[in-house]
Amino acid sequence: MTSAVSFKQVSRHFGSVRAVDAVDLEIAPGExxxxxxxxxxxxxxxxxxxxxxxxxxSGSISIFGERAEGVPPYRRNVNTVFQDYALFPHLSVLDNxxxxxxxxxVGKAGRHRAAEEALSLVRLPGYGARRPGQLSGGxxxxxxxxxxxxxxxxxxxxxxxxxxxxxxxxxxxxEELKSLQKALGIxxxxxxxxxxxxxxMADRVAVFNDGRIMQIGxxxxxxxxxxxxxxxxxxxxxxxxxxxFVQRYSGQHRWASLRPESIRVxxxxxxxxxxxxxxxxxxxxxxxxxxxxxxxxxxxAIVPAGTPLPDDGEAVILTFNRExxxxxxxxx
Amino acid sequence: MRSDxxxxxxxxxxxxxxxxxxxLHLPLLLIFVYAFTTEEKSFVxxxxxLTTQWFAVTWNRPDVWQALSLSVRVAAISTLIALILxxxxxxxxxxxxFFGRETVSLLVILPIALPGIITGIALxxxxxxADIPFSFRTIVLGHATFCVVVVYNNAVARFRRTSGxxxxxxxxxxADGFQTFRHVVLPNIATALLAGGMLAFALSFDxxxxxxxxxxxxxxxxxxxLEELIRPRQRPVTNVVAMVVxxxxxxxxxxxxxxxxxxxQIAGAGK
Numbered sequence: 039m040t041s042a043v044s045f046k047q048v049s050r051h052f053g054s055v056r057a058v059d060a061v062d063l064e065i066a067p068g069e070x071x072x073x074x075x076x077x078x079x080x081x082x083x084x085x086x087x088x089x090x091x092x093x094x095x096s097g098s099i100s101i102f103g104e105r106a107e108g109v110p111p112y113r114r115n116v117n118t119v120f121q122d123y124a125l126f127p128h129l130s131v132l133d134n135x136x137x138x139x140x141x142x143x144v145g146k147a148g149r150h151r152a153a154e155e156a157l158s159l160v161r162l163p164g165y166g167a168r169r170p171g172q173l174s175g176g177x178x179x180x181x182x183x184x185x186x187x188x189x190x191x192x193x194x195x196x197x198x199x200x201x202x203x204x205x206x207x208x209x210x211x212x213e214e215l216k217s218l219q220k221a222l223g224i225x226x227x228x229x230x231x232x233x234x235x236x237x238x239m240a241d242r243v244a245v246f247n248d249g250r251i252m253q254i255g256x257x258x259x260x261x262x263x264x265x266x267x268x269x270x271x272x273x274x275x276x277x278x279x280x281x282x283f284v285q286r287y288s289g290q291h292r293w294a295s296l297r298p299e300s301i302r303v304x305x306x307x308x309x310x311x312x313x314x315x316x317x318x319x320x321x322x323x324x325x326x327x328x329x330x331x332x333x334x335x336x337x338x339a340i341v342p343a344g345t346p347l348p349d350d351g352e353a354v355i356l357t358f359n360r361e362x363x364x365x366x367x368x369x370x
Numbered sequence: 371m372r373s374d375x376x377x378x379x380x381x382x383x384x385x386x387x388x389x390x391x392x393x394l395h396l397p398l399l400l401i402f403v404y405a406f407t408t409e410e411k412s413f414v415x416x417x418x419x420l421t422t423q424w425f426a427v428t429w430n431r432p433d434v435w436q437a438l439s440l441s442v443r444v445a446a447i448s449t450l451i452a453l454i455l456x457x458x459x460x461x462x463x464x465x466x467x468f469f470g471r472e473t474v475s476l477l478v479i480l481p482i483a484l485p486g487i488i489t490g491i492a493l494x495x496x497x498x499x500a501d502i503p504f505s506f507r508t509i510v511l512g513h514a515t516f517c518v519v520v521v522y523n524n525a526v527a528r529f530r531r532t533s534g535x536x537x538x539x540x541x542x543x544x545a546d547g548f549q550t551f552r553h554v555v556l557p558n559i560a561t562a563l564l565a566g567g568m569l570a571f572a573l574s575f576d577x578x579x580x581x582x583x584x585x586x587x588x589x590x591x592x593x594x595x596l597e598e599l600i601r602p603r604q605r606p607v608t609n610v611v612a613m614v615v616x617x618x619x620x621x622x623x624x625x626x627x628x629x630x631x632x633x634x635q636i637a638g639a640g641k
Contacts, residue, residue, distance in 0.1 A: 089538075089542055090541075090542075091538055091541075110541070110546075111538070111541040111542050112541045112542070112543075112544045112545055112546050113544075116542075117542055117543065118538075118539070118542045120535045120538070120539055121535075122533055122535055124533055124535035124536045124538065124539035125536075125539075126536060126539075126540075126554055126558075127532075127558070128557040128558055137540070137543050137545075137553070138543035138544050140553075141540075141543065141544050141545040141546075141549045141553065142544055185539075185543065186542075186543075189543065189544065
């Protein structure tokens, strides 16, 4: 089966900066794919390369089997939901949504009907007569979504689409996007710096750093089995353990990651386990995050709220199951 | 405090403001009054009598019509040139990054910051050096130098306020460059261009200094008025023309003011 989007050794240089550096990527048709990484990691540049805003400096990109280099954005069957939505302020909501059909020469009645349908799809029926300026941030986001979907793209690109929304709205939109994608069967490629968003929505996640892909996998893979220190630290803030430490517990001289919720904390001055001191607690609602110092190694643990806690500065003993220690590929 | 704002200003301040405004506008009023005077050799206050005959006299003077028509043509063509060049230049400066961008921005604005007499002398020596005879075209070129600035300033301000990703969004939705310009760029900068164009027209219409240096035998309306002041016959004709000039320049400037004010709201609404 042909990939929806395929990157082969794609690089994009801006002067001496390698924004994207020899990236290989295969996105399957109908997949909800997330590109996750800190700002400046190259994820947005990759998205723009798929949209056609910019050409790869080297390597090749194909979209559903067709070579994409040199094809301008307006000849790609790909649509984008922009980070700032980029709605046209001089057009009504209906004309915004119908814009793509208008420039393709679809008649007024036809394109307005399609635009109405798209607005219903994003649960904004009857908003067509308004101006973008009269809508809230969440509504504008839905209009931007409808404006892209009305063109029935093969691939929908979303550039940090939920970044500007407040928490509650963001959670609602996450679910909605997910079910919309399931219902439409369109390939979604989604850029975000929020690991929670990527893990909860995507079928697969690519973790970017410094223009390279650190790891591609299912959210569970990425979260449970990070391959590098960067992935362990960036996705879900695992404890990264140095090889000397790991050797004592697993017998192997390798970097490892340990999820904070896998650590048990007991109030004791000595005993079986890692001796540490509690240096701080951070109440998070359902859980409490403990900052620990194990002889110079900074660790953190997450315990359910209500667990009796030692005092700050008190000596504790940390224990964890051998299996929860995840050895990484990263060379020691 | 809010109440301070609604309290009326002291009487002395009001009087001073009134004096200032009178000082600015009374001379204008005098010019209007002298357009109706019966005395044609010199301006006497109060006017010995009032008449509207000078309007008919003005209407029948071919030199007035020639000067007016030249001024209108010069202003129209300079404005057209300014609209095209100013828009292109502002688009380049605000949409792209290139070496020397700030310099270009400064150089474009320079003609209006420089005293007109410098621009005039510079253009005159350049034209003579290049052996270009002083004509209608040289006047238009001279005026276009400062008209471009006005259009550029208006357009660049609007471009800065419009979101850059709008153009990308349009292309993303399948519009090519021309469609994007027609359906997205132009509607968003139209009022700025109209305002800039009107200001440019008004500037060109009453320009004297640059015109003096770049004109040959042609007389634009302001030049004609200067000449007319020296001659002692049918003086009120000048005043009638002056009234027309005031109206012709004031109305576009007012319109430009209202257009950009509304434009701010439209352009800001999408943010």
